[in-house]
Amino acid sequence: MRAALVAVGTIAMGYGGWLLLSTQNLTQVGQTALWAGAAVVAHDLLLVPVVLMLGWLVRRSGSGRPVLAAAAVLVLLGPVSLAAVPVFVGLGADPDMPTLLSRDYLLGWGVLASGIVLAGGALARSRILSGEERGGSAGGTDPRGR
Amino acid sequence: MRARVPSPDTFTSRLHDVRVAARVGRWLGVCFALAFVTGVLSHYAQATHQPIPLPTRPVWGYQVTQAVHVLAGTAAVPLLLVKLWTVYPRLFHRPSRGVRARLLTALERGSIALLVGAALFEVTTGLVNVTQWYPWEFSFRRAHYAVGWTAMGALVVHVGVKLPVIRGALARDLDESDSYDDRRPSSPLDRRGLLRLSGLAAAVAAVSTAGGTLPSIDRLAVLSARRSGGPQGVPVNRTARAAGVLAAASDPEWVCEVRHGDRVVELDRAALLAFPQHAVDLPIACVEGWSATGTWTGVRLRDLLRLVDAPDGAEVAFHSLQRRRAGRFSVLPAPFASDPLTLVALGLNGVPLSLDHGFPARLIAPNRPGVTQTKWLARIEVLR
Numbered sequence: 001m002r003a004a005l006v007a008v009g010t011i012a013m014g015y016g017g018w019l020l021l022s023t024q025n026l027t028q029v030g031q032t033a034l035w036a037g038a039a040v041v042a043h044d045l046l047l048v049p050v051v052l053m054l055g056w057l058v059r060r061s062g063s064g065r066p067v068l069a070a071a072a073v074l075v076l077l078g079p080v081s082l083a084a085v086p087v088f089v090g091l092g093a094d095p096d097m098p099t100l101l102s103r104d105y106l107l108g109w110g111v112l113a114s115g116i117v118l119a120g121g122a123l124a125r126s127r128i129l130s131g132e133e134r135g136g137s138a139g140g141t142d143p144r145g146r
Numbered sequence: 147m148r149a150r151v152p153s154p155d156t157f158t159s160r161l162h163d164v165r166v167a168a169r170v171g172r173w174l175g176v177c178f179a180l181a182f183v184t185g186v187l188s189h190y191a192q193a194t195h196q197p198i199p200l201p202t203r204p205v206w207g208y209q210v211t212q213a214v215h216v217l218a219g220t221a222a223v224p225l226l227l228v229k230l231w232t233v234y235p236r237l238f239h240r241p242s243r244g245v246r247a248r249l250l251t252a253l254e255r256g257s258i259a260l261l262v263g264a265a266l267f268e269v270t271t272g273l274v275n276v277t278q279w280y281p282w283e284f285s286f287r288r289a290h291y292a293v294g295w296t297a298m299g300a301l302v303v304h305v306g307v308k309l310p311v312i313r314g315a316l317a318r319d320l321d322e323s324d325s326y327d328d329r330r331p332s333s334p335l336d337r338r339g340l341l342r343l344s345g346l347a348a349a350v351a352a353v354s355t356a357g358g359t360l361p362s363i364d365r366l367a368v369l370s371a372r373r374s375g376g377p378q379g380v381p382v383n384r385t386a387r388a389a390g391v392l393a394a395a396s397d398p399e400w401v402c403e404v405r406h407g408d409r410v411v412e413l414d415r416a417a418l419l420a421f422p423q424h425a426v427d428l429p430i431a432c433v434e435g436w437s438a439t440g441t442w443t444g445v446r447l448r449d450l451l452r453l454v455d456a457p458d459g460a461e462v463a464f465h466s467l468q469r470r471r472a473g474r475f476s477v478l479p480a481p482f483a484s485d486p487l488t489l490v491a492l493g494l495n496g497v498p499l500s501l502d503h504g505f506p507a508r509l510i511a512p513n514r515p516g517v518t519q520t521k522w523l524a525r526i527e528v529l530r
Contacts, residue, residue, distance in 0.1 A: 012299030
């Protein structure tokens with residue numbers, strides 16, 4: 001089973017590489033690799049350290065439900081805000097294309113963020129996110145504190 | 147003071163856990179598989195020759211598959227970020243001593259780097275394609291397709307390599323404490339909670355960012371690059387001005403040439419309007435993340451093909467007045483060419499086509515990608 005998966009996956013990877021090399025010139029292939037590499041570097045050296053730092057700050061600033069609510073807001077709002085960077089910045093905006101990027105994105109984000117903050121507070125009060133709230137150990141109760 | 151290189155033990159959260167990674171990875175795998183299959187279908191549908199033509203029904207087939215592609219790809223963003231965050235400490239794991247162990251580690255890390263690079267490339271380029279921003283020299287369509295195969299292949303290799311670990315992680319209860327937990331402080335958010343938040347985050351991202359792909363959830367898509375409606379009730383992917391066809395499409399001398407070998411017929415708009423007119427309700431869907439259904443009126447393509455004695459089962463090429471960029475040319479497979487719903491459209495939703503929707507005449511066919519519904523027709527050519 002494992003060998004079959006590795007073999008099938010390797011063939012698919014090879015096909016993808018062949019497709020890229022056979023349809024794009026060297027400059028285009030180089031740019032493709034550059035974008036993929038830059039995405040990895042930006043993720044590993046910038047995004048994750050920032051998220052870890054935010055998590056650390058949240059933990060340092062309090063405990064219990066407020067921390068739980070902040071964590072919920074971070075997980076729910078962070079990725080969607082990142083995915084919406086192209087519309088916030090207006091990448092691709094063109095006066096000749098009036099039906100592209102035609103919403104008020106600041107307002108939209110504000111409405112979404114408000115909803116997520118309210119939802120984060122409600123989730124923190126529920127038993128959905130925390131073993132402590134559920135009364136179990138759930139990878140959440142510190143044995144050293146028992 | 148010397149900066150310390152982190153080790154896996156530097157990261158003390160109990161959420162950096164293989165059980166969370168395996169479960170989020172399972173959802174991520176589903177999203178990637180859906181995006182991959184629908185992406186392959188879309189790529190095939192845009193091919194200028196289909197050895198086995200796709201079916202003409204259901205008429206909304208492409209509308210659904212491109213919606214699944216965009217929604218699954220966008221839902222993958224939070225899942226990918228959470229998955230990579232949970233396994234981030236592994237990045238600082240030092241391999242065992244010995245040449246063989248180091249070589250195996252290097253191979254495994256190389257394949258993971260390829261997987262992560264390809265996955266991030268796919269979601270990043272997919273997101274900016276929706277806003278039609280192309281700050282690179284490679285062809286988006288070809289590179290996104292090729293790297294999609296690489297990403298899917300690397301994912302399958304990764305699953306193959308990690309299968310025993312994945313099975314073990316999925317078999318263990320998320321709530322179960324272990325000796326590893328005992329060395330780490332408690333967290334208000336537990337593993338089950340993070341998993342639930344990840345699923346919710348995927349739904350929030352898909353609906354609010356990519357919901358514009360389905361008119362039924364468009365109102366919730368506050369961060370979508372498109373919105374439902376537009377001129378004549380349908381969004382415009384490229385205006386006549388952006389396509390550089392304003393003058394040619396407005397020219398009163400415009401004619402559409404229908405050609406089969408030596409047989410050529412030229413028809414102006416009045417001649418096209420003199421044919422029996424038909425009205426069809428068909429969706430138009432674009433993988434840039436929007437779709438809309440309109441009532442199109444015009445001439446059945448097969449009525450025009452009879453003028454030049456086109457044989458049954460011939461493919462038909464459509465040339466636009468547009469001279470550059472995608473959409474200037476398409477080939478319609480034979481079953482679509484003879485379909486009664488395929489029109490050379492002259493009107494949309496009760497009024498003549500606007501310039502931006504393809505005036506004087508455009509192609510509209512069932513179950514086809516929007517980019518192949520050629521606008522501003524200049525020539526219709528029967529192929530062998």
